[in-house]
């Protein structure tokens with residue numbers, strides 16, 4: 521199959537559709553702007569067929585809470601320069 525055929529295949533369409541629905545827990549998560557629910561392949565499919573909670577949620581949360589201030593500093597340096 522060509523890349524274009526893969527992108528338009530039923531499997532890929534299904535993957536994209538199920539990826540759109542986030543887990544309830546993510547909606548109120550204060551690091552969602554960084555994590556965005558994590559990688560789709562690590563999210564269980566719920567009964568409804570939508571992608572549910574990430575199996576690494578606790579680890580992702582702890583990582584982003586730890587990294588958040590450092591990431592903010594990197595962003596600041598990229599925007600305004602300096603070392």
Ligand code: SF4
Pocket residue numbers: 543545546549550551552555556557558574576577578580581
């Ligand atoms: S840390 Fe957990 S709850 Fe927060 S966005 Fe990531 S997967 Fe969702």
